[in-house]
Amino acid sequence: MIVYVTKRLVIGLVTLLLASVVVFGVLEILPGDPARIMLGMNAGPDALEALRQEMGLNQPAPVRFFQWLAGLVTGDLGRSYTYSSPVIDLVQERLVVSLPLALISLFLSTAIAIPVGVFAASRSGKLSDTLTMGTAQIGIALPNFWLALLLVYVFAVGLRVLPAGGFPGWADPVEAIKSLILPSISLALPQAAILARVTRSAMVETLGEDFIRTARAKGLPRRKVLWRHALRNAMIPVLTILGLQFSFLLAGTIIIENVFYLPGLGRLIFQAINQRDLIVVEGVVMLLVASLILINLAVDICYAIVDPRLRIGR
Amino acid sequence: MSLLEIENLRVSIGQIPILNGVSLTVEAGEIMGLVGESGSGKSMTALTAMGLLPHGMEAFGRVTLDGVDILSAPESAMNRLRGHDIAMVFQEPMTALNPLKTIGEQVAEGIRWHTGANRADAESRARAMLDRVGLPESQFPLNRYPHELSGGQRQRVVIAMACALNPKLLIADEPTTALDVVIQAQILDLLQELVDEGRMGLLLISHDLAVVAQYADRLTILRDGEVMEAGETAAILREQKHPYTRQLARASTHVPARAKAPEIASGKPLLEVKGVARDYPVRRTSLFAPRKTFRAVDDVSFDIQERQSVALVGRSGCGKSTLARIILALDKPSDGSVTFRGKDLAHGSQAELKSIRRDLQVVFQDPYGSFNPRHRVERLVGEPLHLMEKPLTAAQKRDRVAEALQQVGLSPSDMHKYPHEFSGGQRQRLSIARAIITKPKLIVADEPVSALDVSIRAQILDLFAELNEQLGLAYLFITHDLTVARAVSDVTMVMHAGKIVERGPTSEVLSSPKTEPARALVEAAPDLEQALNKRLQGIQR
């Protein structure tokens, strides 16, 4: 177990390091002079030079890379060119929107998908299975931003029960939650559809295994075999997809936060890219990548908890 | 009234009949042997009795267990019967257990479900049962997982699960087919003991007449979903009234007619194996443990002369397959050397290796897996022609393929077919055709008949014997099955724990083994004649 977790941890850290090189490298070749962006088109050459000096932009790339890396480790993500405030503050400010959004979506999608998948698998081949999986097939095909538009049309424009966009802040928790409902449903439903199909096929596959027959030969009724023997074995592929879904979810926030005008990380990074605010882009991308790697590490550890075969080194 | 009564049982999938009116009975305290080849319907009979037929299959007729009608019993009643009154042991111990649950949980689960016992009681009963089947607590605590056990040990767990509640009837469907002969004997002895202790009825299903003859009181012989013959084991085997019974009995003791061992030219050997060893790294259990290695093959030396047929026998895991891979240059030895006609196999140049491979071909065990399903026979059988020094023209290739197909008893017109259009026996002929197409000197055959039914296997053994004479081929048979060694080899080598512990003329090794591992193999090997003699003595007593 320790060998396994250590190995996963090392792989995660190496991936993170390589990712940071990639992020820094890519943004290095991005056109646009940050100093000019901050000071505007009318700034004189002296002022530009002074600012470059102050921001350390004149140092060679490797030096700046290690400075940036050291900053990442200590939580100093630098200062935004355009907002003129520390990136870490911007991130904190936006995280209070994005994190709840991601968590609610993940919760919704899992809570819907796993029971539906198990239900369909237990009736595999029957009409109810075909209908649920047909619905899921449509769910997968839904672009989340279009689903968002439809939801806005029905619940905001038509029924006027939920806001069409914006975020009032957590001062009023009820309003805050209300403004996150439509965005999280838009994110969660297509993901739930994928997860439900994966759950079903993993369950159907497991139900064909020999040990299921052994369990039935013991006299256990179908339901018991389904929940006690099949579900846990089927969780392994489901976990894999769950890990991947987090990535889709993060990506989805970029679009969904734009649809709903939510001041979250996704919107922050989208605007930062458009404004060539490199420091912000670097910081936020690294944060997202790190969280993804962390999630994958958690998934790997879950594998080992579910599957005793992985606990011996590997 | 018998314990299990099956009367005129018919099972079909859609329009395809699987069983056509099978009848058999099992009494309490009796072992009924159900024998048949692939497709005879043995497993379907068993699954019907368990009420576990796959979806889409329907059963008609009458099946009663201790008077309870099984075919019409509702699911809830079957759930009470299964695991309590009627239990089953399956063929594949490697997949029969849930990999994510401990053996204790799995044995206790059935006990708890049927008796409503609390966890502690169920676990102590499970413990007692595991002790009974030969898995003592010191080595096999309840919290072991299936992947920590060997195949034989897993089969013992399955037996413990099945017998935990002293069922009236146990069905064992090919319980030892996936295990080696020594473990097979142990498992069957265990089943016999359990039957004697608990007055349990046992329906022992097997494709191997010799195995069943040794243990079963009565036999039912099944073919294509119909009962050919049924009765007392001794009587059936002594009289062999039914032609199919006769055919089965003959095939399972079949020894091809071979010219006496050719005089071995004691010149330069064809293949020389000298001090070969192969180490594998062992998974580390902790970060700081030193890297360990496992020696799969340990200082093995032997040689094979031209035209000589050598059998390498041993239990599973003894290192014989690793050795075969090294001889085929599919793996490199950690130490020692293999020379073929004077050329070094492990360190030769590519060109040298190519010429060696032309003379050194292989036949694998699985006639289903050894062909690329997407190619036609012409391409499959002709694949080794790639090794020829001068590339052949398409017409030349076709001629060679046609010739090889004829030599193995197939028709040249078969070359346009796909492998799935052939039966198992025919496919093994195809593998042999592929092996002889380059006119090699030595063929390494890794368990070449163990996936085949007895009657087909007799034919394939005949073919090997024939080609040995006609083409002057030498063989190295890798097998766990002594009957193969007896049938087609001049010399037998016994391998144990990576070493060759005994070597001698086949008849000598098999009749008077000198070392312990060889003795264990010979004693455990099922033998029809011995079984029959024992039965007859038993009756006279």
Add this chain to the structure above:
Amino acid sequence: MTIEQTAVDLSQRHVLRRAFSNASFVVGLAITLTIAIVALVSLFWAPYDVTKLSVASRVQGLSWAHPFGTDHLGRDILSMIMLGARNSIAVALVAVGIGMGLGVPLGLWAAARGGWIDEVLMRTNDVIFAFPSLLSAVMITAIFGPGAINAIIAIGIFNIPVFARVARGGALAIWPREFVLAAKACGKGGFLISAEHILPNIANLLLVQATIQFALGILAEAGLSYLGLGAQPPMPSWGRMLFDAQTRIAVAPHLALFPGMAIVLTVLGLNLLGDGLRDAIDPKQRRTL
């Protein structure tokens, strides 16, 4: 083993026969073909010229002249959807091509060689997977400027590791098979075996993955063009149409309805096609519960 081991018949012909008796394959194929034909037709003809703006006929509802209505610049929605189909399919198709063309050889190579090459390739894959794909696509299009070509590159890059992984996984399952051992015993090397034995046996697997990536590509392209990073006006794209529709959702919901339905239908068709294909390749009937 009592049931005669019926080796699954894998020849191409039989897979096709099974596929055509599979409802989801047939429906999926019909939808996909329809959309492909619409895209092809748009190369030669569309009901209206979408580069012509007409203030007089802007934001109209459904009518005989404009079956799907007109947008805020008076362009015919039906014509725009037809041209958008061409754009979506082209982007996703080329992106799949990039992914397959580079990913499959890499995956086969990793499986054939094993050892450190495998390790390096798979770690590189991990690094690429560590970036949320759309985020990186946004970055790439932001760096190189918005447009269809850059959208293709951005989506294509993320298809490479997907195909590499599938090819490697499939190949690793084939390598220990006896027919590969037999080929090795015939002295064939990694390249020859990969080409003759591995690739044909994982082709179906790759085809299924291709339909999935195609569908994901359509969705990704829609997302990028929604953010304004895909095809640029006057070339219509479904995502951009949805963006334009968003602010008018209260007054003209049909502007959002039709492009969205076009996306759903295309993706649904491809997914059904892939599903049916998978079932035809791997007909698992075994069920005990």
